[in-house]
Amino acid sequence: MPKPLTVRASNLGKHYFRVHERPMLLREAAMLMAGRTRKVDDLWAVRHVSFDLHAGETLGVLGANGSGKSTLLTLVAGTSFPSEGTISTRGRISPLLTLGAGFNFDMTGEENIVACAGLLGIPVAEANRRMQQIVDFAELGEVIDTPIRYYSSGMVARLGFSIAMNVSPDILVIDEVLGVGDLRFQEKCIAAIKGLQDRGITMVVAAQAPLFISAFCNRAIWLENGLVKLTGTADEVADAYNIAMTGAGMFGEDLADA
Amino acid sequence: MTAQMESGARPPGDAVETAPWVHLSRHGTEIGGEVPSGTPRGPVAAFTAAVKLAWEVRETLWVLVVRDFKSRYRAQSLGLFWSFAHPLVMMVSVTIAFRYILHVGIENFQVFYLVGAVFWQFFSNSVIATTGSMLDNAGLVKRTTFPRFLFPIATMLSHLILLSMELVLVFGFFFVFPEAYTFTSSLLAIPLLLLILMLMIVGVGFTTCGLNVRYRDIHYLTTSFITVFFWITPVLFRVDMVPPWLQPAMLVNPVGIVIESVRNIIMFGRWPNMTHVSLAGLSAVLVFFFGCAVFRRENLRIADYV
Numbered sequence: 001m002p003k004p005l006t007v008r009a010s011n012l013g014k015h016y017f018r019v020h021e022r023p024m025l026l027r028e029a030a031m032l033m034a035g036r037t038r039k040v041d042d043l044w045a046v047r048h049v050s051f052d053l054h055a056g057e058t059l060g061v062l063g064a065n066g067s068g069k070s071t072l073l074t075l076v077a078g079t080s081f082p083s084e085g086t087i088s089t090r091g092r093i094s095p096l097l098t099l100g101a102g103f104n105f106d107m108t109g110e111e112n113i114v115a116c117a118g119l120l121g122i123p124v125a126e127a128n129r130r131m132q133q134i135v136d137f138a139e140l141g142e143v144i145d146t147p148i149r150y151y152s153s154g155m156v157a158r159l160g161f162s163i164a165m166n167v168s169p170d171i172l173v174i175d176e177v178l179g180v181g182d183l184r185f186q187e188k189c190i191a192a193i194k195g196l197q198d199r200g201i202t203m204v205v206a207a208q209a210p211l212f213i214s215a216f217c218n219r220a221i222w223l224e225n226g227l228v229k230l231t232g233t234a235d236e237v238a239d240a241y242n243i244a245m246t247g248a249g250m251f252g253e254d255l256a257d258a
Numbered sequence: 259m260t261a262q263m264e265s266g267a268r269p270p271g272d273a274v275e276t277a278p279w280v281h282l283s284r285h286g287t288e289i290g291g292e293v294p295s296g297t298p299r300g301p302v303a304a305f306t307a308a309v310k311l312a313w314e315v316r317e318t319l320w321v322l323v324v325r326d327f328k329s330r331y332r333a334q335s336l337g338l339f340w341s342f343a344h345p346l347v348m349m350v351s352v353t354i355a356f357r358y359i360l361h362v363g364i365e366n367f368q369v370f371y372l373v374g375a376v377f378w379q380f381f382s383n384s385v386i387a388t389t390g391s392m393l394d395n396a397g398l399v400k401r402t403t404f405p406r407f408l409f410p411i412a413t414m415l416s417h418l419i420l421l422s423m424e425l426v427l428v429f430g431f432f433f434v435f436p437e438a439y440t441f442t443s444s445l446l447a448i449p450l451l452l453l454i455l456m457l458m459i460v461g462v463g464f465t466t467c468g469l470n471v472r473y474r475d476i477h478y479l480t481t482s483f484i485t486v487f488f489w490i491t492p493v494l495f496r497v498d499m500v501p502p503w504l505q506p507a508m509l510v511n512p513v514g515i516v517i518e519s520v521r522n523i524i525m526f527g528r529w530p531n532m533t534h535v536s537l538a539g540l541s542a543v544l545v546f547f548f549g550c551a552v553f554r555r556e557n558l559r560i561a562d563y564v
Binding site for chain 1: 279282286315318322397400558
């Protein structure tokens with residue numbers, strides 16, 4: 001039985017004006033109306049990107065800094081609107097674009113779990129039911145009653161990751177946040193992600209390390225200056241990217257480390 | 259780990275099969291069929307969808323409201339005491355200034371002022387807070403898909419909690435100044451007046467917070483606007499003290515009508531003037547839908563500028 005289609009990007013594009021100071025102030029709006037426009041550059045952060053994803057598939061997004069990976073991910077997650085084309089999704093999305101988005105540092109871990117899970121679409125009762133699971137996964141134990149202001153940054157990140165993993169999303173969008181916690185915790189994260197994949201969750205993952213992409217993803221796209229440079233199976237794209245980046249003599253060692 | 263997560267979780271495949279497609283394009287959101295038609299929902303459909311969405315996530319909205327409310331007081335050792343202290347201090351000082359220095363001949367000035375000030379503070383503080391609500395919640399706006407129009411509403415509701423506490427204070431003063439109060443069935447009109455005020459706040463708040471993301475000076479503009487607004491709102495005076503040529507300005511101000519009516523209800527047990535109230539209701543509704551329209555337009559780019 002073919003798996004259902006869950007994400008379809010058709011000719012996606014995101015356009016920004018590159019202005020030299022942001023935000024625009026009223027004065028500039030007035031100048032605009034008076035016809036005295038300031039020179040602004042056009043910037044297509046992402047353009048002409050199309051792909052289809054079925055339930056259970058994982059798409060890796062590779063590319064240098066500033067190549068449009070994060071922009072593409074915000075479009076898939078639905079936190080920003082495309083300037084061109086359409087992104088269609090089906091099911092609950094859990095965006096993991098930064099860990100602990102929406103945490104309030106004056107509130108306890110427990111309160112933050114309820115609030116965050118709610119923001120990801122989990123009703124309060126369900127969040128309370130999963131509380132223990134989330135706390136255990138984040139390895140926080142007793143400190144869950146403490147305002148997260150007093151947590152270490154690793155603890156906050158672990159909590160954020162644990163929430164995102166445990167809200168049973170249909171689509172998970174992950175932006176380079178996997179370097180969380182110590183090595184042991186990272187291994188646990190990887191196991192958790194594999195578990196989600198087995199359960200048929202669709203994922204879109206941005207990463208710098210080709211090794212990671214080939215280990216996790218079925219397919220990958222390589223972005224360069226917002227355009228698709230190469231698309232194909234994860235191994236193909238990861239190899240090509242690896243060769244291009246190390247061949248150019250840049251970041252070679254970083255990649256090996258990662 | 260995997261086994262643990264599988265317990266209590268639903269199989270995602272099934273949910274996906276029944277979930278509707280959500281299409282995002284530069285025109286906005288479209289929900290429904292497999293293939294986007296390219297014509298997103300019109301304003302009416304968008305509005306009903308927003309109301310439905312708000313109802314679906316009401317629990318989380320409430321969590322946000324409580325969070326907003328608590329976070330304003332949590333870091334302070336005396337916490338809520340300050341929210342009571344402020345109107346009291348204002349009441350005493352304004353009463354001294356107006357009664358004994360300026361000799362304003364309003365009876366029971368302390369209660370007169372307190373009722374007006376509590377409602378005025380609700381309006382002005384909510385509007386200023388909602389204006390900044392997108393930027394205050396920048397993390398959530400950029401990183402979650404929680405409906406954005408609920409952030410200003412959550413801010414307004416958390417101020418509403420404060421207002422309800424201050425109302426306890428207002429009615430509590432009955433035991434200190436019983437001569438200033440008359441309680442009749444007209445008290446029943448207060449919820450309606452409150453609703454008008456809330457519509458007004460959300461309307462103004464949608465407009466200012468939508469625009470404030472792109473034009474950060476809106477925040478300063480709003481603050482100045484509120485200051486001017488204070489003086490065309492009968493907080494420190496009665497409408498009948500205003501010279502006739504200025505009276506129309508008072509009548510187009512729904513906040514003023516609400517304050518005047520609430521004061522007449524609490525202090526004199528008088529039913530509000532229904533013509534004035536319907537006028538206020540009408541303008542509040544207009545402001546509300548104007549705010550919705552502005553917000554709907556700005557919403558497409560909010561995440562790019564936050």
